[in-house]
Amino acid sequence: MSEKTPSKLEKILRQGHLAVTSECGPPRGSDPEVIREKAEMIKDYVDAINITDNQTAMTRMCSLASCIHLKLMGLEPVLQMVTRDRNRIAMQSDILGAASFDIYNILCLSGDHQSFGDCPTGQNVHDIDSMQLIQTVRLMRDEGKFLGGDEIARPPRMFVGAAANPFADPFEIRVPRLAKKVAAGVEFIQTQCIYNLDRFEEWMKRIRDRGLHEKVFILAGLTPMKSAGMARYMKNRVPGMDVPDEIVKRLSDTPKEKQAEEGIKICIESIQRLKEVEGVSGFHIMAIEWEEKVPEIVRQAGLYPRPSL
Amino acid sequence: MIVGEQKPLEEIWEMVKPYKKVLVFGCNTCVAVCHSGGNKEAEILASLLRIKAKQEQVEMEIKNSGIERQCEHEFYEPVTEELNWADLVLSTACGVGVQFTAEKLATTPVFPALNTTFMGAVDAPGVFTERCQGCGQCILAITGGICPVSRCAKRLLNGPCGGSSNGKCEINKDVDCAWQLIVDRLAALGRLDDYEKLTPIKDWSNERSGGPRKMVREDLQQ
Numbered sequence: 001m002s003e004k005t006p007s008k009l010e011k012i013l014r015q016g017h018l019a020v021t022s023e024c025g026p027p028r029g030s031d032p033e034v035i036r037e038k039a040e041m042i043k044d045y046v047d048a049i050n051i052t053d054n055q056t057a058m059t060r061m062c063s064l065a066s067c068i069h070l071k072l073m074g075l076e077p078v079l080q081m082v083t084r085d086r087n088r089i090a091m092q093s094d095i096l097g098a099a100s101f102d103i104y105n106i107l108c109l110s111g112d113h114q115s116f117g118d119c120p121t122g123q124n125v126h127d128i129d130s131m132q133l134i135q136t137v138r139l140m141r142d143e144g145k146f147l148g149g150d151e152i153a154r155p156p157r158m159f160v161g162a163a164a165n166p167f168a169d170p171f172e173i174r175v176p177r178l179a180k181k182v183a184a185g186v187e188f189i190q191t192q193c194i195y196n197l198d199r200f201e202e203w204m205k206r207i208r209d210r211g212l213h214e215k216v217f218i219l220a221g222l223t224p225m226k227s228a229g230m231a232r233y234m235k236n237r238v239p240g241m242d243v244p245d246e247i248v249k250r251l252s253d254t255p256k257e258k259q260a261e262e263g264i265k266i267c268i269e270s271i272q273r274l275k276e277v278e279g280v281s282g283f284h285i286m287a288i289e290w291e292e293k294v295p296e297i298v299r300q301a302g303l304y305p306r307p308s309l
Numbered sequence: 310m311i312v313g314e315q316k317p318l319e320e321i322w323e324m325v326k327p328y329k330k331v332l333v334f335g336c337n338t339c340v341a342v343c344h345s346g347g348n349k350e351a352e353i354l355a356s357l358l359r360i361k362a363k364q365e366q367v368e369m370e371i372k373n374s375g376i377e378r379q380c381e382h383e384f385y386e387p388v389t390e391e392l393n394w395a396d397l398v399l400s401t402a403c404g405v406g407v408q409f410t411a412e413k414l415a416t417t418p419v420f421p422a423l424n425t426t427f428m429g430a431v432d433a434p435g436v437f438t439e440r441c442q443g444c445g446q447c448i449l450a451i452t453g454g455i456c457p458v459s460r461c462a463k464r465l466l467n468g469p470c471g472g473s474s475n476g477k478c479e480i481n482k483d484v485d486c487a488w489q490l491i492v493d494r495l496a497a498l499g500r501l502d503d504y505e506k507l508t509p510i511k512d513w514s515n516e517r518s519g520g521p522r523k524m525v526r527e528d529l530q531q
């Protein structure tokens with residue numbers, strides 16, 4: 001597979017390296033230093049940095065502006081874009097805006113429902129869905145056309161990603177859902193946080209059975225647990241999250257002051273095990289408001305130094 | 310049918326209290342089925358308002374009336390006199406009926422006693438649930454007869470979001486995940502493979518986005 005964009009993430013994946021990405025949540029304010037500081041902590045340990053798009057439907061600094069801050073630092077951003085807040089005009093427009101700053105990666109998502117955020121009385125848009133956003137970006141890039149059919153002068157050059165949750169319901173369409181995203185034109189996947197490794201490996205087996213791992217790069221998603229309380233919360237409260245009892249028990253059996261360290265250890269062990277899984281092309285480390293731990297995880301998981309291109 | 314829910318009495322009272330001759334005007338079709346705005350409910354609401362007026366020591370006359378459907382001209386004739394008597398008509402119809410009645414009364418205000426909530430079905434006695442948003446481009450044939458536009462909180466056309474859990478929607482454990490229902494139904498129909506067909510980007514110009522809609526049947530015009 002030859003490269004289709006100038007994306008560094010794409011290059012690393014196509015060259016067969018295990019890629020490492022991470023993410024930064026923009027601030028609930030306009031101070032760009034927040035983004036810069038987070039990025040500074042992790043920049044030498046990851047190949048690209050996702051910027052979330054009003055995650056959990058809480059109003060924040062926009063993903064696009066935050067990505068521009070990263071770009072101005074010489075870093076490689078992944079623009080997350082949810083279909084919740086903008087119609088097809090606004091999304092195509094933002095894609096062009098991002099492309100004008102040579103942002104080369106996009107992650108197409110539907111977004112958390114607004115009832116979870118700070119504007120539960122607002123409308124959601126969902127003019128198109130995440131699957132159709134993938135198609136939209138591919139149309140704009142590959143055919144140089146708007147959805148309306150007109151030609152785009154200087155089309156965007158973006159490596160197109162999406163999310164996948166191997167643990168959500170309905171179970172019988174977990175693999176077909178990924179196949180559908182591949183058919184829509186997705187090129188890389190960042191998965192939901194993986195704690196149930198057995199179930200993830202079973203999903204990967206089914207992905208391989210259909211040959212999908214040869215059509216899309218799959219980055220295994222990992223979030224280190226800070227405490228037994230967080231593990232319980234993720235297990236019981238977060239829809240689509242599969243946290244096995246032994247993870248909760250392992251953290252609960254650890255003295256409180258050592259739980260964070262144990263959480264990091266679990267994360268590193270998971271990466272080491274998943275490195276051996278055929279079809280896993282890299283890792284997406286989501287250390288939520290805990291970005292300072294990313295270097296340690298990357299180092300100890302044997303993923304440092306990052307390839308220089 | 311169209312489902313509506315009566316507004317809180319306090320809110321209705323605030324609307325009607327400046328008026329002297331109030332007609333509570335029922336609509337005996339859709340909103341009668343959901344026991345919110347039929348002619349019987351109009352009668353009950355009129356009684357409640359009379360009590361309220363008495364309690365608040367406000368002088369007003371409150372009558373009630375009703376017709377079969379406030380959304381069709383042909384039913385209005387028998388109530389012309391009552392409508393002309395009122396200095397306020399409090400309609401218990403859906404939003405369609407309220408506006409249609411107002412169009413007949415150039416100088417009398419017509420206020421809504423209901424919040425029109427959705428187009429739905431009677432799931433069980435006293436339980437009404439949404440089934441359709443009138444998007445103007447029905448896709449039920451490809452979604453196993455279950456509508457993701459009206460029943461998925463994100464109106465996703467190509468499958469569930471990551472928040473589907475044990476058959477329920479992430480926004481509320483009492484809400485079924487439409488895509489779980491669709492997948493189950495496609496499986497029961499032996500059509501699960503159809504799930505992988507991409508649903509094209511929807512033409513929303515047939516729904517609200519395209520402006521007020523109109524249908525003309527020339528063969529029925531007189």
